[in-house]
Amino acid sequence: MNETKYMNPYLAGFLLGLLLLATIFITGRGLGASGAVKSGVVAAVETVAPSHASEAKFYKEYLSEHDNNPLKNWLVFEVIGVLIGAFISGLVSNRLNWTLEKSPKVTSKVRIVTAIIGGLLFGFGAQLGRGCTSGAALSGMAVLSFGGIITMFAIFGGAYMFAYFFRKLWI
Amino acid sequence: MGPLVPDVIGNELNFVVALFVGIAFGYILEQAGFSTSKKLVGLFYGYDFTVLRVFFTAGITAMIGLVIFAFLGLIDLNLIYVNPTFLYSALVGGFIMGLGFVIGGFCPGTSFCAAAIGKIDAIYFIGGSVIGVLLFGELYPMLYGLYTAENWGLVTVYDLLGTSHAVVAFSFAIMAAGAFWFTRWVELRVNNGATSKEHPLKLYYAVVSILFVMGLSAFLMPSKQNAVLDKANNPEEINSVRLNYITSDELAFRLMDNDNNLQIIDFRPIKEFSEMSLPRSIPMKFKELFGKDALKTIAVKKKLTVFVAADEKDEKKASVIASELGFENVRVLQGGMAAFKSQILNYQAPPEMKTQQEKDTARFRAKASIEVAELIKNNKKAPIEKKKSKRIIGGC
Numbered sequence: 001m002n003e004t005k006y007m008n009p010y011l012a013g014f015l016l017g018l019l020l021l022a023t024i025f026i027t028g029r030g031l032g033a034s035g036a037v038k039s040g041v042v043a044a045v046e047t048v049a050p051s052h053a054s055e056a057k058f059y060k061e062y063l064s065e066h067d068n069n070p071l072k073n074w075l076v077f078e079v080i081g082v083l084i085g086a087f088i089s090g091l092v093s094n095r096l097n098w099t100l101e102k103s104p105k106v107t108s109k110v111r112i113v114t115a116i117i118g119g120l121l122f123g124f125g126a127q128l129g130r131g132c133t134s135g136a137a138l139s140g141m142a143v144l145s146f147g148g149i150i151t152m153f154a155i156f157g158g159a160y161m162f163a164y165f166f167r168k169l170w171i
Numbered sequence: 172m173g174p175l176v177p178d179v180i181g182n183e184l185n186f187v188v189a190l191f192v193g194i195a196f197g198y199i200l201e202q203a204g205f206s207t208s209k210k211l212v213g214l215f216y217g218y219d220f221t222v223l224r225v226f227f228t229a230g231i232t233a234m235i236g237l238v239i240f241a242f243l244g245l246i247d248l249n250l251i252y253v254n255p256t257f258l259y260s261a262l263v264g265g266f267i268m269g270l271g272f273v274i275g276g277f278c279p280g281t282s283f284c285a286a287a288i289g290k291i292d293a294i295y296f297i298g299g300s301v302i303g304v305l306l307f308g309e310l311y312p313m314l315y316g317l318y319t320a321e322n323w324g325l326v327t328v329y330d331l332l333g334t335s336h337a338v339v340a341f342s343f344a345i346m347a348a349g350a351f352w353f354t355r356w357v358e359l360r361v362n363n364g365a366t367s368k369e370h371p372l373k374l375y376y377a378v379v380s381i382l383f384v385m386g387l388s389a390f391l392m393p394s395k396q397n398a399v400l401d402k403a404n405n406p407e408e409i410n411s412v413r414l415n416y417i418t419s420d421e422l423a424f425r426l427m428d429n430d431n432n433l434q435i436i437d438f439r440p441i442k443e444f445s446e447m448s449l450p451r452s453i454p455m456k457f458k459e460l461f462g463k464d465a466l467k468t469i470a471v472k473k474k475l476t477v478f479v480a481a482d483e484k485d486e487k488k489a490s491v492i493a494s495e496l497g498f499e500n501v502r503v504l505q506g507g508m509a510a511f512k513s514q515i516l517n518y519q520a521p522p523e524m525k526t527q528q529e530k531d532t533a534r535f536r537a538k539a540s541i542e543v544a545e546l547i548k549n550n551k552k553a554p555i556e557k558k559k560s561k562r563i564i565g566g567c
Contacts, residue, residue, distance in 0.1 A: 009224035012203035016225060017232020019199065023192050024233065025240065027185055028174030029252040029565025031196055033280035034300070041304045058311035074565075077186045081193020082280065083287045088194070089201035090288030100291040101208055115292045118275015119282065119299020120306070122268050126279060127307035128318060129264020131254060133278040136261075138226065139565070140254040142233035144328045144339055147256030154265020159272045163215035166273045170209065171216050 005093060020142050029074070030139020034126035036079035038062070042070040075135075103170050114169055129154070172463050173246035174563060197284055206285040208276025208292060215273055217361040220354040227347040234340045241336065244395045247463040248336075252565030258321035275299065325562075344383075396461050403457065403491040409484065412491045417477055417502040419514040420532070423539040425475075426450055426546055432473055438480040438489050439508065449543075450550040452479065460492045464560050469498045476500060482507040515539050 006012075024030055042062045046053040053059040062070060090096040102111035126132040129151045131140070137155055140148010176185050203225045204210045213219025240246040272278060277285060277296045285293035307314070329339045402408045425433045426449065435452035437444050444454040459465055469476050478493070478501060480486045486503040493501050504511060518536040521529075 006204035006221070007199075007202040009203060009221045010228050012199055013225040013228025014232050016196075016199045016203070016229035017236065019192065019195050020229060020233040021236035021240075024237065024251055025173040025175070025246055026180065026188060027176045027192075027565075028250055028563035030233075031192070031280075032565070033278070033283060034304075037279060037297070037300050037304050041301055041308065045305070045308070056308065056311070057315070058308040072186075074185065074189045077189035078193035078196065079283055081190040081195075082197035082200070082283045083193075084190075085194035085197025085199075086201040086206060086284040086287035087197075089198045090206070093202070095201075095206070096288050098289040098291060102292065103209070111292055112295050114274050115276065115295035116299035116302070118271045118273075118277065119296035119301075120303040121271030121299075122275060122278060122296075123271075123300030123303025124307045125264045125267030125269075125271055125303075126300075127264070127304055128260050128314065129268060130257065130260065132268065132280065133226075134280040135565075136254055136265075138230055139252075141230035141343075142237060143248075143251060143253050144234060144336065144343075145254040145256065146323065146326045146328050146331050147258075147261045148254040149328060150256070150258070150261045151254075151265040151268075154262050155268045155272065155278075158266035158269020159215050160269075161266075162270045163212075163273045167216065169274070170212050170276070171218070 005095075017142075020139065024139075024142065027074070030135065030142060031078070032075045032131065032135035032139065033079060033082070034123065034132035035073065035075035035135060037123060038127065039066075039070045039073045039076045046070065106169055110169070114166075172244070172466055173240065174250055176563065178463075178467070196280070197287065200281060200284045201288060205281040206288050206290060206293075208285070208290075211278075211281055212273060212276050214354070217357045220358050223354055224351060227350060231340075231344045231347050234343060238337045238340045242394045244461065247461075247560075250463060250560055250562055252563045253325040253327060254565075256323035256326050257319060258323060260318050260320065263317065271303075341387075396458070399461075399492055399495045400457070402495060403488045408491050409487045412487055412494060414487065414490060415502045416505040418505050419511045420535065420539075422449075422477060422504060422511065423515045423536075423543050427539060427542050430475070432475050433477065434468065434474050435477045435479050436469070436489075438478065438485050443481070447547065448550070449479065450546045457489060457492060460489065460496060466496075467560075469493065469501065472500070474500070475502065478503045479511075480504075480507050482509055515543055 020031055042053070042059050045059055046063065053063065066073060087096070100108055100111060102108065106114075122132065126136075129136055131137070131148070131151065133152075133155060136148045137152035141152055176182070176188075180188060200206070204221055205225070210219055210221055213221065214223045237246065237248070241248050268278070275282075275296050277293055279297075279300055282293045282296040282300070286297055311318075327336075329336045332339065422435075433451050435449050436455050437448060437452045438455060438457065441454055444452075448454070453468070455465065460469075476498075478486050478489045480489065483503070483506060486507055490501065490503055506514075515536060518540040520533045520537060524530045524533055
């Protein structure tokens with residue numbers, strides 16, 4: 001493992017904390033990620049099936065909260081930034097390449113299927129839990145939101161609970 | 172005073188801020204190694220606790236930073252987004268996310284980060300999360316009960332425990348330090364001592380010590396708000412505060428004159444305010460003087476701000492706070508609302524008037540008692556809407 005290439009985790013955490021603090025000070029809100037997926041999904045449904053979007057409660061609520069412009073959302077802009085920032089970082093540290101990362105013990109097919117299932121569960125869970133690791137757990141922890149911290153413990157606790165059953169995917 | 176949105180930074184500019192915040196976020200995550208699923212799930216199998224280190228250091232840094240900002244009066248915590256607590260959906264949603272984490276190897280933020288540098292598994296993960304959101308959207312009516320059950324509102328841990336913000340933040344910092352030590356120990360065992368040399372940097376120790384001292388001072392010393400409130404409850408301070416009075420007659424005159432620059436801040440209990448309030452007045456509690464709304468209302472140059480309370484004692488208390496906060500151009504109603512009532516609203520002319528001045532005053536007050544009562548009555552029909560900054564909506 002070539003870990004020396006990565007930043008010291010405490011330093012990275014400290015910088016991330018300062019960024020989060022600055023974000024809260026400037027914008028009054030924290031960081032996020034899954035909300036951008038939601039914006040994208042609502043925008044797609046509105047384009048593909050406008051009548052469904054105007055009828056089904058989930059989309060209707062979201063559209064009315066966003067002046068019928070689901071992509072004009074803070075998190076959409078933030079996630080575009082994440083893509084740019086991560087790309088720059090990969091470029092600087094020479095980590096840009098197309099790879100399917102997996103444990104040598106599993107096939108590519110297994111990795112693809114588990115990535116999709118994992119994403120599906122995370123996407124679903126983040127909607128139910130009103131935020132993901134960034135929006136609920138990290139940002140919620142910073143403002144000491146009870147709900148955010150419960151979600152954080154549930155995410156990490158849940159992952160530890162289920163980790164044993166999926167160990168063959170990783171180790 | 173923060174947050175800077177929407178007053179200093181407009182809502183449109185905020186999207187530009189979002190882009191730059193995102194760039195920094197993505198850069199830091201990638202530099203920390205969050206673009207590889209193997210590293211991310213490491214903490215669940217004990218071979219790599221990078222995620223835990225980065226995550227908790229970030230959370231604690233921001234948490235203590237907010238304690239310090241609030242302590243210095245730099246941010247109005249009532250305006251920042253606090254994730255609402257819906258107990259069951261937070262727990263069930265969290266467990267589902269945890270399951271997704273060990274199966275998929277990413278979380279949404281890190282999957283974007285990994286996809287940006289070409290990780291194909293991350294792109295599939297994002298595809299999966301799109302399906303997950305879509306599935307939730309379609310099942311939303313069915314899940315609505317679970318989604319909205321046990322709504323505790325915007326509750327913080329320190330509200331819930333009834334302790335101070337700083338105490339909770341420090342407890343979390345100590346918990347995190349314990350977790351760092353313990354996971355280091357686990358990691359060494361799992362990797363048979365051949366683990367990476369990721370000791371905290373010396374710089375990090377230095378910065379943490381500074382923050383710790385600053386935080387400790389926030390913990391030990393009363394915050395600016397509490398210090399000022401203590402001062403406002405000190406009889407000596409109350410009696411020595413310099414007051415700029417406005418008489419009942421002048422206030423009545425300005426009300427009748429429909430003076431646009433006049434604004435009255437009423438510190439009486441809200442119940443009394445709703446029973447009877449003067450035109451151009453807004454209710455306020457002493458504590459609200461520290462908020463961003465008070466700053467926006469009182470620190471306006473051309474306005475004439477008048478503090479009103481039941482009696483002068485409460486007006487003096489508010490004046491102590493206002494002068495500590497640097498508010499100028501504040502006048503207080505002489506004798507408080509009690510005097511205004513006896514001199515204007517319920518005015519009874521004295522049986523004997525000798526001088527011309529006494530007669531003029533009596534004539535004015537007799538006229539004012541009718542006109543101001545009329546103004547109060549009309550005002551009740553059309554209450555001035557209280558300018559109140561809304562809490563920012565955030566979250567995912």
